[in-house]
Amino acid sequence: MIKAGQIDKGTALLVKGQPFVCIEREFVNPGKGSAFVRLKLKSPATGQVLSETMKSQDNAEDITVEDRDLQYLYNDGENFYFQNTETFDQIDVPMKSFPDYEYFMKEGETYRTTFWEDQVLDITIPSKIVFTVAEAEEAIKGDTVQGATKYVTTETGLRVRVPIFIKQGEKIRVNTETKEYLERVNS
Amino acid sequence: MYDFHAARKRSELLMNIRTHFIGKGYLEVSTPTLSPYLIPEPTIKAFGTRFINEFTGSRDLYLIPSPEIFMKKLLAAGSGSIFQISECFRNSEQLGNIHNPEFTMLEYYTVGADDNDSIGITIEMIERTKPEGTDAPWLKEKPLVITMHEAMWKHAGVDMDKAEDIAYLRKEASRLGLEAAEDESWDDTFNRIFLTYTEPALPKDREVYLTEYPDRIACLARNAEGRPTKKRWEMYIAGMEIANCYDEETDKAETERYFSAEYSRMVKERSGTEDIIPPPDPSFPGLSIPPSSGAAMGLDRLLAAHLGLNCIEPLLLFPLSDMLRQ
Numbered sequence: 001m002i003k004a005g006q007i008d009k010g011t012a013l014l015v016k017g018q019p020f021v022c023i024e025r026e027f028v029n030p031g032k033g034s035a036f037v038r039l040k041l042k043s044p045a046t047g048q049v050l051s052e053t054m055k056s057q058d059n060a061e062d063i064t065v066e067d068r069d070l071q072y073l074y075n076d077g078e079n080f081y082f083q084n085t086e087t088f089d090q091i092d093v094p095m096k097s098f099p100d101y102e103y104f105m106k107e108g109e110t111y112r113t114t115f116w117e118d119q120v121l122d123i124t125i126p127s128k129i130v131f132t133v134a135e136a137e138e139a140i141k142g143d144t145v146q147g148a149t150k151y152v153t154t155e156t157g158l159r160v161r162v163p164i165f166i167k168q169g170e171k172i173r174v175n176t177e178t179k180e181y182l183e184r185v186n187s
Numbered sequence: 188m189y190d191f192h193a194a195r196k197r198s199e200l201l202m203n204i205r206t207h208f209i210g211k212g213y214l215e216v217s218t219p220t221l222s223p224y225l226i227p228e229p230t231i232k233a234f235g236t237r238f239i240n241e242f243t244g245s246r247d248l249y250l251i252p253s254p255e256i257f258m259k260k261l262l263a264a265g266s267g268s269i270f271q272i273s274e275c276f277r278n279s280e281q282l283g284n285i286h287n288p289e290f291t292m293l294e295y296y297t298v299g300a301d302d303n304d305s306i307g308i309t310i311e312m313i314e315r316t317k318p319e320g321t322d323a324p325w326l327k328e329k330p331l332v333i334t335m336h337e338a339m340w341k342h343a344g345v346d347m348d349k350a351e352d353i354a355y356l357r358k359e360a361s362r363l364g365l366e367a368a369e370d371e372s373w374d375d376t377f378n379r380i381f382l383t384y385t386e387p388a389l390p391k392d393r394e395v396y397l398t399e400y401p402d403r404i405a406c407l408a409r410n411a412e413g414r415p416t417k418k419r420w421e422m423y424i425a426g427m428e429i430a431n432c433y434d435e436e437t438d439k440a441e442t443e444r445y446f447s448a449e450y451s452r453m454v455k456e457r458s459g460t461e462d463i464i465p466p467p468d469p470s471f472p473g474l475s476i477p478p479s480s481g482a483a484m485g486l487d488r489l490l491a492a493h494l495g496l497n498c499i500e501p502l503l504l505f506p507l508s509d510m511l512r513q
Contacts, residue, residue: 027281029230030386032406033378035279053383055375058366 004037005056012114012121014061018043020050021114021121027056044121047096066115072105080105082113082120093120103158104129104176128173130185131155136168193502196318197490201272203316204293204486208270213295216269218257220276221248224468226256226407227450232278234288235463249465250276253483254294256468259435262296263474270295272486279462282508284498285427289507291486298479302408302418302434305480306332306396309422309430313394313489321493325424328393335399335416343384347401350377351415373403387426395423405445408433422484424492430484435476443472 007013011022024040035056042049054060070082070091079092080101095102097120104125105111114122131154149161152172160174162181171185209215223246225233234250251257254273261269275292282288297308310330317326336347343363349355356376360367365383367376389395399416400406408419418434436442450467457464487499500506 025281026284027286028382029280030378030382032228032230032404033374034230036378036382038382051383051387053379055379 001059002062003056004039004054004058004060005035007037007039007060007062010114010122012063012065012116013041014063015041015050015052018045019063019116019119019121020044023049028053042097044097044119045094047094047099063116065121068113068115069110070113071110072107074107075102080123082111085110091120093123098123100179101125103154103156103179106156125176127176128182129176130171130173131158131160133162133166133168133170133172136162136166189504190501193490193494194504196321196494197486197502199318200316200486200490200493201291203318204270204272204312207312207316208295211268213268213270213297214266216258216261216266216271218254218261218271218273220251220254220274222251222256223248223466224256225249225251225465226471227446227453227465227467228252229449229453229456232280232462233465234276234278235465247463247465249463252277253292255481255483256471258294258296258481259471259474259476262298262435262479263476268295268297268479282511283500283506285488285491287487287499287503287507290499293484293486293489294481295484296435296479296481298477300480301478302398302420302432302480305432305434305482306330306398306420308480309396309432309482309484310394317493318490323493323495325391325393325492330394330396331390332396332398333389335397335401338385338389338397339381342388343380345380350401351403356380377401377403386423389423389426391426393424394429396420397423405449406433407436407442407445409436409438424489425497427488427492427497428485429488429492430482432480432482435479435481437476437478439472439475442474446472 007022007025009022009025013020020041020043022039023042026038028036028038037054037056039052040049041052071085073081073083075095078095080095082091101123112124113120133152134155135153137150148164150164151159152162152166153159160181162172166172166184173182173185175182205215231252233252236248238246238248253275254271258269258271272291272293274289276289278288280286280288297305339345339347345359353373357367360376360380363380363384365379367379398420399411400419402410402415402417406417406419408417411418420432421428422430446467454464487502490502491499
């Protein structure tokens with residue numbers, strides 16, 4: 001058991017017998033009231049998101065999880081396929097549990113995953129990732145408006161709004177939470 | 188790394204607020220951020236530090252969670268309507284989203300006005316002080332004024348006329364699927380329902396003034412006549428709590444009772460924990476505060492709302508969470 005106030009992003013909990021991972025946590029002090037915490041909990045199995053409001057002194061049932069590094073192989077539109085490089089076991093994870101992760105994971109790279117029993121509860125992706133621009137719209141000639149932008153597509157298929165000076169083949173750093181362009185990376 | 192556009196908009200907002208209040212005849216004041224005593228508020232945790240002086244002896248000092256204590260002394264001394272923009276500090280709050288332990292607060296007291304007048308004062312001030320070039324959609328909608336009674340009924344199906352009775356409130360919590368302990372206080376059960384069902388359902392497309400809070404939640408606002416409510420409101424924009432307002436308590440005996448009860452509660456709750464217990468200001472309950480409304484507004488959050496954001500961190504040049512990561 002842990003106190004609700006100790007729950008953080010990434011904490012795994014058992015709610016009515018099902019594992020959930022905390023994806024958002026916010027402390028709220030309602031005007032002149034005790035401290036509460038507002039949680040968004042996601043079920044890795046179904047992608048369902050629960051909103052819970054608990055007093056920070058309430059008890060919650062936390063579960064022991066284990067981190068494993070897995071190599072991402074590919075996806076078939078329904079599942080992500082990973083391999084445990086030590087045991088060569090293949091692990092499939094429903095894509096609906098991790099929306100948009102297909103744009104952030106690169107085939108062949110290793111990712112830290114969080115297991116509870118045989119279930120993948122979480123896949124850690126960096127908060128900022130460098131992508132190569134696979135396709136870039138041509139900037140409209142004569143468009144000199146300050147702050148003008150256009151869309152590019154990364155090698156993983158992610159569409160990102162970037163400043164007009166970004167060209168195909170260049171590298172850009174992207175915030176994976178907001179899917180926003182951060183900066184051009186000189187290689 | 189530093190968002191100078193947001194910094195410029197903040198500077199404009201602060202300048203516009205100053206110009207607005209000064210134009211209305213308010214006196215801008217500047218009061219201490221470091222104090223040897225605070226108003227006892229068990230739900231607010233303070234930062235403590237120490238004044239060291241080998242001649243006069245050392246003293247514990249506290250960073251203010253709001254300038255209320257000093258501004259009310261000025262009101263009692265005949266300042267007339269006053270306002271202040273100051274840095275305030277709250278300990279043990281979350282880092283990020285809409286929180287930072289140090290934040291910018293606007294506090295304004297209008298002599299002769301009540302909580303109701305203060306809604307108009309606030310709506311006008313927000314409209315007239317918006318930074319140039321910001322055009323948030325919520326500002327175009329008519330603000331909503333809704334009582335807690337209406338909001339609890341509409342969004343949680345709880346009848347506040349019956350809610351005085353804790354047995355009824357517990358039954359309602361259970362009907363709504365909330366697990367409240369048998370010995371949970373009235374405030375906590377109420378807030379459990381309010382935070383789960385009512386607050387998240389408040390409209391997010393306009394300013395919302397939630398009025399007439401239950402009088403069971405102790406605060407330095409006057410009681411409404413003939414109703415079990417306080418003359419108090421909280422204001423939300425886009426789901427963010429932006430401001431609160433009291434029709435200020437002027438009765439010395441009531442203030443004394445509040446000080447004594449809240450200080451005892453704080454001592455009881457904090458004994459044996461690492462939370463500090465700032466001493467209450469002994470002279471405060473004796474102040475002759477003129478009838479006035481007092482409002483406090485988080486300016487980082489107001490700026491976020493003007494810029495269409497629902498978090499304040501990108502607007503702070505040095506958020507504490509960033510400094511702690513270094």
